Amino acid sequence: MEKLDGLKLENQLCFPLYACSKEIIRRYKPLLNELDLTYTQYITMMVLWDKKEINVKTLGEKIFLDSGTLTPVLKKLESKGYIERNRASDDERNLIITITKKGENLRNKAKNIPQKVGKCVNLSEKEAMELYKLLYKVLGKF
Amino acid sequence: MEKLDGLKLENQLCFPLYACSKEIIRRYKPLLNELDLTYTQYITMMVLWDKKEINVKTLGEKIFLDSGTLTPVLKKLESKGYIERNRASDDERNLIITITKKGENLRNKAKNIPQKVGKCVNLSEKEAMELYKLLYKVLGKF
DNA sequence: ATAAATTAAATTGTGTACAATCTAATTGTT
DNA sequence: AACAATTAGATTGTACACAATTTAATTTAT
Numbered sequence: 001m002e003k004l005d006g007l008k009l010e011n012q013l014c015f016p017l018y019a020c021s022k023e024i025i026r027r028y029k030p031l032l033n034e035l036d037l038t039y040t041q042y043i044t045m046m047v048l049w050d051k052k053e054i055n056v057k058t059l060g061e062k063i064f065l066d067s068g069t070l071t072p073v074l075k076k077l078e079s080k081g082y083i084e085r086n087r088a089s090d091d092e093r094n095l096i097i098t099i100t101k102k103g104e105n106l107r108n109k110a111k112n113i114p115q116k117v118g119k120c121v122n123l124s125e126k127e128a129m130e131l132y133k134l135l136y137k138v139l140g141k142f
Numbered sequence: 143m144e145k146l147d148g149l150k151l152e153n154q155l156c157f158p159l160y161a162c163s164k165e166i167i168r169r170y171k172p173l174l175n176e177l178d179l180t181y182t183q184y185i186t187m188m189v190l191w192d193k194k195e196i197n198v199k200t201l202g203e204k205i206f207l208d209s210g211t212l213t214p215v216l217k218k219l220e221s222k223g224y225i226e227r228n229r230a231s232d233d234e235r236n237l238i239i240t241i242t243k244k245g246e247n248l249r250n251k252a253k254n255i256p257q258k259v260g261k262c263v264n265l266s267e268k269e270a271m272e273l274y275k276l277l278y279k280v281l282g283k284f
Numbered sequence: 285a286t287a288a289a290t291t292a293a294a295t296t297g298t299g300t301a302c303a304a305t306c307t308a309a310t311t312g313t314t
Numbered sequence: 315a316a317c318a319a320t321t322a323g324a325t326t327g328t329a330c331a332c333a334a335t336t337t338a339a340t341t342t343a344t
Contacts, residue, residue: 006256007249009188009204013270014166014259016277018185019206021163022331023281024156029332040300043160046151057322062151064161067323069301076299093309093322107149114148121155121280128155131276135158138263138273139165164301171302182330199292209293211331218329235292235339 027120031113035106036080040065040073042110048083048099049107055094082106169262173255177248178222182207182215184252190225190241191249197236224248 009015025039032042043063047054056074060066065073074097077083082103088094123131151157167181174184185205189196198216202208207215216239219225224245230236265273 007188007253008192009185012188012256012259013263013274013277014163014170015185015205016274016281017159017163017166018181020277020280021156021159022206024159026332028156038299039160043151043157046149046154050150055322063157064164065300066302068303068325071324073300091310091322095323111149114154117156122282123276123279127276127279130272131280132155132158134265134269134273134276135155135162137269138162138265139158140264168302180329197292207330208332210295210333211329213294215330233292233340237293 024117024121027117028113031116035109037106037110040069041077044070044073044077045082045099045103045106045110048097048103049110053096053098055088055096057094059097077103166259166263169259170255173258177251179248179252182211183219186212186215186219187224187241187245187248187252190239190245191252195238195240197230197238199236201239219245 005011028039028042032039035042037045044059047059047062054062056067056070060070074083074085074095078085082100084098084100086096086098088096118128121128147153170181170184174181177184179187186201189201189204196204198209198212202212216225216227216237220227224242226240226242228238228240230238260270263270
């Protein structure tokens, strides 16, 4: 019985995960360039398209990023006019992110991106759903 | 028939992929800290443990990184004494990365890392294999 | 044989990512 | 009330990640 080499790149789950994540993000890049958004800015906007208003902490929990990453991203999105940053009046520690009209409008330009990216992923509907479920199962453990 | 909102974070494959990749790498961090390696340095060393010698271009193709990322990583690994960087005598454009004795020795300290990380991923053997296959299927398309 | 094209790394510039620390606001405790 | 503890963001420092450009070596085409 051949012993599998645990320290080979190909035998670890983490590596295809890491590679796959990067490669898919690379597929988004040309589409996001047209909207002048980076991938991180895009997932931030997706949350705002859904929620309209959210504080930095809750946003960070949703997209797995801390204030060290988010602060510059949000300042950038503010400078582009897609969001506003205001302290909550009832608790000045909280920074409330609000989507602007311009930010809302961006949604129309973005709406066919998921479909376009989906097309260049070589999986059947069923496989994609299976992958989706497995990934969320792994995430659930954390 | 309810139409699925394609622009919701939860309905896109890319997001759980991105989140999962980061969360798994986070699991590695404390273990890699003991070896004074970052994740990128670790996957680089994994290739070298396997190959002993490789040029930057081939290495980059294996781990999906370009010279812009690899040059500083390799200089760092060289400064730690794990690798050597030398131009190929037959074609001076090529930089040959060679593992050192010290780099070889690091392998022993690393050998139980995959198993430890595997334990904190909430998947059965069968599910992990399924996930593995789906990820490589996606990567295969590129 | 030499100029043009190609190739491999390195460099530069922008944008994450995240640990650690800092600051200010709020809450809990005595 | 007053001080300690907690909390939310911002800041700092290190390390990727990658596009675009540059440099030097090699190959191709004339």
